[in-house]
Structure formats: C-alpha cells, structure tokens
Amino acid sequence: MKKKYEVLFYIDKLSTKKDQNDPSKMVFSTKELASHLNIQRSNLSAILNELVRENKLEKIAGRPVLYKIHNKLDEDDSIFNQLIGFNGSLAKSIQDIKSTLLYPGKKPVILLSGESGTGKSLLAKKIYEFSKEKGLINENGQLVKLNCKYFMNDETMIKNLFIDYGKAALEKAKNGMIYFDNVHLIPEKYKSIIYDLIEMSSLKENNFMVVLSSDCFNENDLKSNALDNISIKIDLPSLDKRGLVERMELVQGCFKKEARKIDKSIVIEPETLECLLLYHCKNNIKQLVNDISSACSHAFLKNLDNNSNVYVYLDDFPIYVKKGFIFYKEKSTEINRLISHDFLYYYSKDSIEKIKIKESTSAVYEHLEKQDTSLVDKSLLLKNKYNQLISSYRQYIDKEKINELNISKYIPQEIIDIVKEFLDSSSQKLKRVFPQEVFIVLSLHLTKIINNKQIDSVKNLV
Numbered sequence: 001m002k003k004k005y006e007v008l009f010y011i012d013k014l015s016t017k018k019d020q021n022d023p024s025k026m027v028f029s030t031k032e033l034a035s036h037l038n039i040q041r042s043n044l045s046a047i048l049n050e051l052v053r054e055n056k057l058e059k060i061a062g063r064p065v066l067y068k069i070h071n072k073l074d075e076d077d078s079i080f081n082q083l084i085g086f087n088g089s090l091a092k093s094i095q096d097i098k099s100t101l102l103y104p105g106k107k108p109v110i111l112l113s114g115e116s117g118t119g120k121s122l123l124a125k126k127i128y129e130f131s132k133e134k135g136l137i138n139e140n141g142q143l144v145k146l147n148c149k150y151f152m153n154d155e156t157m158i159k160n161l162f163i164d165y166g167k168a169a170l171e172k173a174k175n176g177m178i179y180f181d182n183v184h185l186i187p188e189k190y191k192s193i194i195y196d197l198i199e200m201s202s203l204k205e206n207n208f209m210v211v212l213s214s215d216c217f218n219e220n221d222l223k224s225n226a227l228d229n230i231s232i233k234i235d236l237p238s239l240d241k242r243g244l245v246e247r248m249e250l251v252q253g254c255f256k257k258e259a260r261k262i263d264k265s266i267v268i269e270p271e272t273l274e275c276l277l278l279y280h281c282k283n284n285i286k287q288l289v290n291d292i293s294s295a296c297s298h299a300f301l302k303n304l305d306n307n308s309n310v311y312v313y314l315d316d317f318p319i320y321v322k323k324g325f326i327f328y329k330e331k332s333t334e335i336n337r338l339i340s341h342d343f344l345y346y347y348s349k350d351s352i353e354k355i356k357i358k359e360s361t362s363a364v365y366e367h368l369e370k371q372d373t374s375l376v377d378k379s380l381l382l383k384n385k386y387n388q389l390i391s392s393y394r395q396y397i398d399k400e401k402i403n404e405l406n407i408s409k410y411i412p413q414e415i416i417d418i419v420k421e422f423l424d425s426s427s428q429k430l431k432r433v434f435p436q437e438v439f440i441v442l443s444l445h446l447t448k449i450i451n452n453k454q455i456d457s458v459k460n461l462v
C-alpha cells in the first residue's frame with residue numbers, strides 16, 4: 001500500500017479513538033506521528049504536505065505545526081456510500097473491508113459470502129473502485145470476472161482454466177483485480193485452482209487482487225485447504241435481514257432508476273409499495289430489482305402512446321408479489337411508519353414526491369371496480385384495506401378506551417343500530433361471530449365517512 005494512505009488511515013483511526021467532543025485532541029504533530037508510524041520525519045513531512053494539498057488533511061499553523069483529518073475517511077467515501085445499507089446492515093462489513101485493504105502488507109484476498117442476489121458482485125465492483133482510488137491497484141488495472149457457474153460441469157474448461165480462457169483472463173487482470181464468482185460450484189477435486197490463483201496473484205509479473213464469492217449455504221464445501229489464504233470473509237445479509245427501512249430505500253432506488261431509463265415519472269400506489277416491502281424474495285435484491293424492472297416495462301408498453309406519467313399497478317406484478325399482503329398484519333406498525341396510505345408516490349429520475357389522494361378516489365377502490373382485477377387480487381386488496389383500517393382505528397380505540405358500553409358517547413345511535421343490524425344479519429348468513437372490535441371499528445368508520453370527518457370526536461382519526 002502506498003505510504004500516503006497508510007498515514008492517512010492511521011490518523012483517521014486515531015481520530016476515531018480520541019475524544020471527538022474535544023477538537024484539541026483530534027490533532028497530531030509530525031513528531032508524534034513519526035514515532036508511531038516509524039517513518040523518518042523528513043519523509044513524513046512530505047507525505048503530510050501532499051495530503052494537505054489533496055484536501056485530505058488540514059494544517060494548523062503554529063509551533064509545532066499540527067495536522068487533522070479534513071474529512072473523516074467515512075464521510076468522503078463516495079464509493080461505498082453508493083451502496084444502500086452503507087450506514088446500516090453493511091456498515092461493519094464496509095469498515096472491515098476498508099481496514100483490510102488499507103492495512104500495510106501484501107494484497108488481501110477477500111471472500112464475499114451470501115445467498116444469491118445479495119449484492120456480492122456489486123460489492124466486488126466497489127472494492128475494485130475503492131482499491132483503484134486509493135492506489136492499491138494500478139490506474140489501468142482491469143476488473144475481470146470469472147463465473148464458475150459457466151464451467152462447473154465442463155471438465156475440459158476447468159482443466160484449461162489457466163491455459164486458454166483463464167490465461168487470457170489472468171493476462172487481462174494484471175495489476176487489476178480478479179473476481180471469482182460462485183467458487184463453491186467448483187468440484188472438490190479442482191478446488192486447488194483457487195489456491196493456485198491466490199498464489200499467482202502475488203507474483204510480481206501478475207500482481208492482481210483476488211476477490212472470491214460463494215453461496216453461504218455451501219460454506220462447508222469451502223473449508224478445504226485451498227481457502228486457508230483468505231484474509232477476510234464478509235457475510236452479506238439476505239434481504240429479510242436488512243429490515244424494512246433499507247428495503248424501502250432499495251425499492252425507491254429501483255423506481256428512480258426505471259424512471260431515468262424511460263425518462264418519465266412513474267406513479268405507484270401505497271398498496272403496491274406495501275407488497276414490495278413484504279413479499280418473499282427468494283433471490284433477494286436481485287429478484288426485487290428484476291420484478292420492479294419487468295413491472296415497469298409492462299406498464300410502459302401499455303402507455304406507449306401517451307406522453308403522461310407511467311402508472312405501475314399491482315396488476316403489473318406477478319401474483320407472488322401481491323401475496324406480500326399476507327404478511328401485513330405482523331409488520332403493520334413499521335409499514336404504517338414508512339408508507340403514507342393517503343398518498344400516491346411519484347418517482348422521477350432525481351426526485352420522489354408524494355401527492356395526497358382523496359379517500360373516495362383511493363386507488364384500492366378504483367382497482368376493486370376494475371373488470372380485469374381477479375377475484376384473488378380483490379380479496380387480497382380488501383383484506384389488506386381491512387387490516388389497515390383496524391390498525392389505524394385501534395390506536396384511537398385504545399386511547400379513548402372505547403367499548404360497547406360507552407360507544408354512544410362517540411357515535412350517533414342511528415349508526416350504532418345500522419351497524420348492529422348489518423353485523424347480525426352477516427353473522428347469520430356467514431355463520432360466524434364477529435368480535436366487538438369489528439363492531440366498534442365499523443361504527444367509527446361509517447361515522448367518519450358520513451360526517452366527512454367533521455364530527456369532533458372522530459376528526460383526529462387518520
């Protein structure tokens with residue numbers, strides 16, 4: 001690693017450890033740094049001045065001259081910050097990768113482990129870009145990707161990996177980086193090629209960095225001697241483990257990207273966003289990205305003739321996306337915090353806007369009335385709307401301690417009678433008993449609709 005980055009990384013690390021509330025403790029003299037880093041003072045001064053010129057350090061004039069980090073490394077790290085989750089589920093992994101890369105010594109070998117579609121290739125690309133920016137690999141060094149998937153069943157290809165295609169790839173990766181994808185797919189007897197690859201990477205005439213990726217389900221297959229040389233293993237979380245806030249960021253990012261592609265705004269209903277946050281994505285982010293992209297192209301083709309915004313409906317997605325509603329109940333609190341049900345979401349290439357919709361024009365009801373909405377979709381939509389209704393009224397009912405005995409304080413008697421009659425006859429027809437909560441919610445909801453939200457006792461409802 002270039003000495004310059006060793007110095008910068010060291011100061012950044014010390015600044016993190018020192019008391020950040022006391023700026024006087026975040027500064028360093030050349031003497032102090034020279035003794036810690038074991039670099040001659042004259043060489044160190046030259047490096048420090050270069051870092052000041054590059055705007056990475058600030059020089060504080062005086063005796064002795066002091067230096068401090070201009071921007072913390074984390075703050076000016078625009079490469080990893082492009083990843084969704086850089087300050088959340090990926091924060092520790094990114095910090096570990098940076099520390100490993102910047103630590104003096106020979107080039108590290110990094111193993112990225114995670115289920116399919118969790119972002120291994122994208123992270124490998126960011127490692128390449130970061131390494132290039134920090135001078136760890138050559139300015140002209142290329143990123144070469146070898147996917148074991150394509151030669152796992154082809155013995156000749158595996159054997160020739162270092163002779164034909166492989167040789168050409170190694171040549172191309174000289175002074176750059178090789179990303180060896182899906183290494184767990186290499187048959188056991190050929191695993192030693194990974195070991196050879198790692199050995200070759202450090203030879204002066206090759207000098208490339210090695211990043212490997214593997215599916216975490218097959219980790220045991222990797223525990224062969226061939227992989228003893230790995231410097232660091234990074235586990236990428238599956239989409240379920242990233243949490244809904246990050247998933248929302250991913251969904252929003254995808255719609256913005258699609259809007260950029262078609263150069264039009266994309267309009268999404270809140271119910272669609274809910275399903276996208278909740279459905280089971282077997283192939284993680286990759287599947288989410290693909291499902292959103294195909295729905296957008298489907299909607300775009302339907303709207304080809306007009307110049308207005310492209311509306312992407314739940315119907316444009318496959319049925320398994322719509323089934324996301326099934327999980328609404330267990331995640332309703334978090335979903336309600338993230339998605340506003342009375343708004344339509346407009347995505348353009350560089351902005352997201354929310355526009356209020358009236359209850360009467362709610363997209364859900366429009367959908368229910370549409371001829372081509374299937375019965376399954378209708379029942380899913382209704383079930384979801386019902387769950388939303390219950391959870392939004394429940395807070396109010398709990399707060400006001402409303403029950404069957406005191407409900408007449410809040411609801412006109414005619415409405416109470418109508419709801420009672422309706423539930424009694426439904427109960428007989430459907431042969432089921434409705435809980436008290438259903439009676440209270442229906443009464444409140446009906447009052448709210450009839451009075452157009454003007455009754456004092458219910459006007460604060462959602």
Ligand SMILES: Nc1ncnc2c1ncn2[C@@H]1O[C@H](COP(=O)(O)OP(=O)(O)OP(=O)(O)O)[C@@H](O)[C@H]1O
Binds near residue numbers: 082253285
């Ligand atoms: N942190 C992230 N932020 C934004 N987009 C991401 C992130 N991680 C992955 N993606 C996107 O998800 C998709 C899948 O990512 P990627 O191809 O890197 O996954 P993978 O783990 O290599 O997949 P596979 O195992 O199938 O090869 C890509 O479109 C990528 O841009």
